[in-house]
Amino acid sequence: MYRRSMWKPFAADTFTVLLSIFLVILSNSLVVPLQADEGMWLFNRPPNALLKSKYGFEATHDWLDHVQQSSIRFNNGGSGEFVSADGLVMTNHHVGTDCMQKLSSSGHDYLTTGFMAKTREDEPRCVDLELNVLMQIEDVTERVNAAVTPQMDTAAAEKARRAIINTIEKESLDKTGLRSDVVALYNGGEYDLYRYKKYTDVRLVFAPEKDIAFFGGDPDNFEYPRYDLDICFFRVYEKDQPARIKHYLKWSPEGAKDGELILVSGHPGRTERLDTVRQLGSLRDQTYPYILNVLRRREILLRTYSERSSENARRAHEDLLSIENSRKAILGMLAGLQDPSIMSKKAADEQTLRAAVMKDPKLEHAYGDAWDQVASSIRTSEEIYRDYSLLEAAQAFDSNLFEYARTLVRLADETAKPNAERLREYSEAGLESLKLELFSTAPIYDDLEMLKLADSLSLLAESLGADNELVRKVLAGCSPRKRAADLVEGCTLKDANARKQLAEAGRKGIDASKDPMIQLAKLIDPEARRLRKIRDER
Known part of the structure; x- marks a missing residue:
């Protein structure tokens, strides 16, 4: 499960449903090591050959549909899953804190005391929470690309692309009644239309007090090992009744076994694996340092405010948690970009790719100047980054x-x-x-x-x-x-x-x-x- 960062670099955020694969190796030590296969996969592009050859597991169409429709996206950032036929949803505690804080008051602080609904009538409705379940995926790459003609400049291409995406989404909504989002994959190399079933009547069922949910140190999901009760339960309703759910994940009383294959489904954001060296350098030297300076400033501001009273701490909790989350995430990314060995490998890989493109006349004609175009775009973004961040962001x-x-x-x-x-x-x-x-x-x-x-x-x-x-x-x-x-x-x-x-x-x-x-x-x-x-x- 992931919590969306409130601070993002220039690129628009894209949320997709992904599978990650882990091979769990249990030990008697306190730290449980995980040996993970590289990468994340889309549900409509599963690594069937890898799963079959390496693990003897066949991800059938029915199985993939079941896991996909058991998985949930939170509109305030995060992932969860259905765990019962009557609409019960499980997620991390920090994913639920936004709803809990908005339901709380000075006399009823659900973050501090925790919450448990004794009956369904006691389940309070979250004020602005929307949950999305991905029902269908349609490849619309050909239609999006067809709207952009070779003679268009970048401004005209952006306008045409936006127009066709807005049109596709509206047509899909009118046809199916499902929330319809066109998502860009591989930096715009492909486009998928995601159709979601949407739940807006979401009610809090159970959450432990934050001291046990965040026990063990830094209060977030980037810190390991962690020994806490990081959990929260909601229930979705339709027409004021618990929703009837066909696809949900069942509890395993035995838990994971030594050497067992584990697949994790969720709604993360994106990676920057396709970024050029020039793009990564801009993130390293301008974007991330700027964001970190603003985050540190606001973290100090909110910590000082929170220390004045317990009520202040309650009011600022969600903002402060989001800032801490973002600060830690960006510090980790910046550490990687500041590692010469990582950047050197990226530069070498890029040079190998460029050399291969230049050896093929067709590829050279189509893509030979792609890196120069990216560099030109990055120069423009660097020129306006500060003002854009202050005003548009x-x-x-x-x-x-x-x-x-x-x-x-x-x-x-x-x-x-x-x-x-x-x-x-x-x-x-x-x-x-x-x-x-x-x-x-x-x-x-x-x-x-x-x-x-x-x-x-x-x-x-x-x-x-x-x-x-x-x-x-x-x-x-x-x-x-x-x-x-x-x-x-x-x-x-x-x-x-x-x-x-x-x-x-x-x-x-x-x-x-x-x-x-x-x-x-x-x-x-x-x-x-x-x-x-x-x-x-x-």
């Missing part, structure tokens, strides 16, 4: 209220366009899921909002300079702390009903709104969109 506006405001502003703009022309996150097929989060009734804490927003506004001023024209407009003659207080205190978007009314009013409502957070989102949107356009098109 909104690192200068670390606030749930600002996120609501930006979504409302763009929702009005994008839904006024034909579906094929919209930004990907506002395509017709994804609007229902977007609105689930936009209209969340999760609590908003003014003091925490002010703290985070003030620090991120200070980051904006530090990065661009206090005399920068946009910085002056954003701060409106105030210090970052005063400006953050004014924005949060004057914001009406804390009320989910107010957000719904504004969304229903469309562009007319946005234009007439006096909400300071809406006005801030409108202020920075032209420059943020300009930077995004450069990134997407080049």
